[in-house]
Amino acid sequence: MSKRIAVVTGATGGLGTAMCxxxxxxxxxxxxxxxxxxxxxxxxxxxxxxxxxxxYEVAILPLDVTDFEAxxxxxxxxERDFGAIDVLVNNAGITNDAPLKxxxxxxxxxxxxxxxxxxxxxxxxxxxxxCERGFGRIVNISSLNGEKGQFGQSNYAxxxxxxxxxxxxxxxxxxxKGVTANAxxxxxxxxPMVRQVPExxxxxxIAGIPVGRLGQPEDIARAVAFLTDDxxxxxxxTNLSVNGGQYMS
Ligand code: NAD
Numbered sequence: 693m694s695k696r697i698a699v700v701t702g703a704t705g706g707l708g709t710a711m712c713x714x715x716x717x718x719x720x721x722x723x724x725x726x727x728x729x730x731x732x733x734x735x736x737x738x739x740x741x742x743x744x745x746x747x748y749e750v751a752i753l754p755l756d757v758t759d760f761e762a763x764x765x766x767x768x769x770x771e772r773d774f775g776a777i778d779v780l781v782n783n784a785g786i787t788n789d790a791p792l793k794x795x796x797x798x799x800x801x802x803x804x805x806x807x808x809x810x811x812x813x814x815x816x817x818x819x820x821x822x823c824e825r826g827f828g829r830i831v832n833i834s835s836l837n838g839e840k841g842q843f844g845q846s847n848y849a850x851x852x853x854x855x856x857x858x859x860x861x862x863x864x865x866x867x868x869k870g871v872t873a874n875a876x877x878x879x880x881x882x883x884p885m886v887r888q889v890p891e892x893x894x895x896x897x898i899a900g901i902p903v904g905r906l907g908q909p910e911d912i913a914r915a916v917a918f919l920t921d922d923x924x925x926x927x928x929x930t931n932l933s934v935n936g937g938q939y940m941s
Pocket of ligand 1 (some may be wrong): 701702703704705706707708726727755756757758783784785786806833834835836877878879880881882883885886
């Protein structure tokens with residue numbers, strides 16, 4: 693059988709990179725997406741060279757997940773050049789924090805657009821084909837803060853909580869067709885973003901994690917690989933919290 697085609701959005705970041713490696717290890721042909729624009733394209737090319745140099749063959753294409761038309765074109769390109777998409781990991785996401793008292797409408801809309809509208813923009817393109825072919829694996833990356841809420845992140849938490857309702861709904865629509873949809877909710881993961889937190893604050897965060905450490909990107913990638921496995925067809929509509937026990941839902 694030819695390799696299954698797996699797409700990871702926002703793939704060149706901290707978690708996306710580990711996901712791409714895990715999917716390659718799983719025998720998938722991985723198509724990574726990166727933000728368009730000159731600087732992002734250069735960074736993406738360097739990322740791809742590093743991945744290939746480390747033995748991880750990945751293709752990479754530009755995509756702004758907030759743009760429905762661009763998502764449609766991206767999927768058409770992947771289907772033409774590689775084949776139908778079997779696995780979709782909606783990983784692209786941003787934060788733009790402020791307490792509600794200070795949050796501008798733009799801040800709210802931007803985060804909704806990138807983190808939540810992207811789910812529709814991408815799933816809408818691939819879901820029907822997956823159902824027709826009788827196989828599909830969709831994983832939507834949520835967050836611990838979508839499960840519990842977080843001071844200063846009402847926009848981010850709303851999008852990440854919204855992912856659960858979306859995921860459970862399409863899981864029901866795909867269940868008889870071999871298409872699963874699940875969410876993964878990372879806790880605090882050792883990525884450049886989290887390492888920027890002042891040391892004292894970070895120590896406090898780690899003290900609140902029962903496992904006693906930050907997560908590693910590979911912890912999240914393993915969860916994604918589990919849910920996208922061909923043999924994971926009985927796991928659908930669920931949320932897999934990967935947070936070291938910080939929040940037990
Ligand atoms: P990251 O910033 O390293 O990666 C996010 C990627 O999304 C980047 O490559 C960025 O270019 C891309 N992106 C942003 N806007 C985009 C757009 N409009 N179109 C396409 N791509 C876009 O962050 P990360 O830590 O790797 O996070 C990955 C996912 O995991 C996000 O959804 C994030 O919310 C979630 N998450 C991360 C953590 C953590 O501790 N790092 C915790 C919980 C959830």
